[in-house]
Amino acid sequence: MTVLPVELQPALKDLLYRMADDALILGHRHSEWTGLGPILEEDIAFSSIAQDKIGHAYALYQPLHELGEPDPDRIAFFRDAPDFRCCHLVEYPNGGYDFSLMRHLLFDVAEQWRYHLLESSRYEPLARLARKVRGEIKYHVFHATQWVIQLGARGTEESHQRMQQALERVFPLALGIFEVTPYDELLAAEGIFPGERVLQERWLETISSVIEQATLQLPDPQTVVPAYGGRRGIHTEYLQPLLDEMGEVIRSEPDAEW
Amino acid sequence: MGGMWHLSSELAGSGMSAPRTVTIQSLDPRINRLRIPAELPEFTPKPMLDEWEPYEVFWKEKPGDQPVHVGTVRAPNPEMALVLAKEGYCRRGKTYTIWIVRTADIYTFSPDDTDIFATVPEKTYREPDAYKVVQKILRLKRQQQRERSSEEGE
Numbered sequence: 001m002t003v004l005p006v007e008l009q010p011a012l013k014d015l016l017y018r019m020a021d022d023a024l025i026l027g028h029r030h031s032e033w034t035g036l037g038p039i040l041e042e043d044i045a046f047s048s049i050a051q052d053k054i055g056h057a058y059a060l061y062q063p064l065h066e067l068g069e070p071d072p073d074r075i076a077f078f079r080d081a082p083d084f085r086c087c088h089l090v091e092y093p094n095g096g097y098d099f100s101l102m103r104h105l106l107f108d109v110a111e112q113w114r115y116h117l118l119e120s121s122r123y124e125p126l127a128r129l130a131r132k133v134r135g136e137i138k139y140h141v142f143h144a145t146q147w148v149i150q151l152g153a154r155g156t157e158e159s160h161q162r163m164q165q166a167l168e169r170v171f172p173l174a175l176g177i178f179e180v181t182p183y184d185e186l187l188a189a190e191g192i193f194p195g196e197r198v199l200q201e202r203w204l205e206t207i208s209s210v211i212e213q214a215t216l217q218l219p220d221p222q223t224v225v226p227a228y229g230g231r232r233g234i235h236t237e238y239l240q241p242l243l244d245e246m247g248e249v250i251r252s253e254p255d256a257e258w
Numbered sequence: 259m260g261g262m263w264h265l266s267s268e269l270a271g272s273g274m275s276a277p278r279t280v281t282i283q284s285l286d287p288r289i290n291r292l293r294i295p296a297e298l299p300e301f302t303p304k305p306m307l308d309e310w311e312p313y314e315v316f317w318k319e320k321p322g323d324q325p326v327h328v329g330t331v332r333a334p335n336p337e338m339a340l341v342l343a344k345e346g347y348c349r350r351g352k353t354y355t356i357w358i359v360r361t362a363d364i365y366t367f368s369p370d371d372t373d374i375f376a377t378v379p380e381k382t383y384r385e386p387d388a389y390k391v392v393q394k395i396l397r398l399k400r401q402q403q404r405e406r407s408s409e410e411g412e
Binding site: 032036039041042044045048049093139142143146147150154245 | 287331334341343344349
């Protein structure tokens with residue numbers, strides 16, 4: 001196993017926190033649909049995807065712990081918004097199922113490419129995790145793609161219109177996934193991760209094809225202002241209430257044995 | 259696709275506050291956020307048979323296994339049926355793959371006609387009892403194999 005130089009640790013932590021926080025917050029948002037989904041089978045499928053996302057977050061908080069950060073439960077439930085590194089996309093309340101599905105698609109395609117690029121990373125824990133979650137994320141993307149095509153191209157006029165509106169709302173938020181951090185170049189140079197620009201390019205290609213199949217119109221990325229800030233700890237008003245609710249029980253008795 | 263989520267999205271999407279009615283109060287904060295009126299307006303009945311069509315789900319644990327019928331799923335097309343059946347039937351255990359078949363594509367006898375399978379008593383000599391034994395032995399062997407492999411897995 002390659003031993004990575006200590007100087008790389010801040011960059012690694014930055015990457016891990018961004019990925020883990022995205023997965024945790026989106027997993028929590030998705031889980032808010034449990035019991036309220038549009039039909040029973042979809043409720044089960046979406047809840048299962050939510051659980052997978054929390055599992056990914058856990059798997060990413062573990063190497064962070066090995067790099068000297070607190071243990072996964074503490075990282076997940078005891079930090080406040082400014083310490084989170086998630087993008088704004090994952091923070092927004094669920095709204096309607098149109099918004100949730102579109103967010104699910106745009107996020108998971110990026111996630112799939114990110115893990116794909118990480119499979120050849122020099123940082124072995126991430127390369128290993130990338131291979132492990134490949135199948136799960138493949139299903140997440142399949143699920144999102146089928147739903148968006150169904151409601152965009154094969155549904156009713158109303159479903160088409162609502163998916164188009166959702167796309168226009170979600171797209172600028174999704175561009176925030178690729179906010180470049182000061183560690184981007186170092187991660188690329190060290191063969192850990194090729195960088196957010198590369199990721200965004202791959203993502204846009206895949207998304208364009210799905211959106212076309214769904215007969216929707218992708219906004220022009222040049223005319224859209226990406227929702228940046230999350231990677232620097234600047235968040236929407238929605239994150240802190242989510243954290244308060246998510247951590248409410250464990251914070252009420254921090255030393256309880258579970 | 260009516261129901262609760264639709265109502266919530268209308269409230270969330272309109273940007274207006276909910277009408278001044280008494281809303282359902284729940285221990286679940288998600289329900290409170292939906293601001294569901296305590297007295298719901300009358301629902302318009304859905305048209306008859308306005309449902310996705312059923313698909314039969316067949317499950318294979320390992321390559322080479324016989325597909326086993328595990329249940330049904332409703333979906334607007336075969337791809338969506340796969341999407342929904344995968345989590346519905348495969349999330350709890352090892353799965354190799356599933357098959358989806360439109361229920362309408364399955365041809366069978368009408369329940370009234372199942373008596374055509376009844377054999378008159380004098381012809382029991384044609385019933386291949388030996389085959390049944392072979393099937394039982396094969397089943398037993400497969401079961402033992404499975405038990406062995408799950409023991410090894412532990």
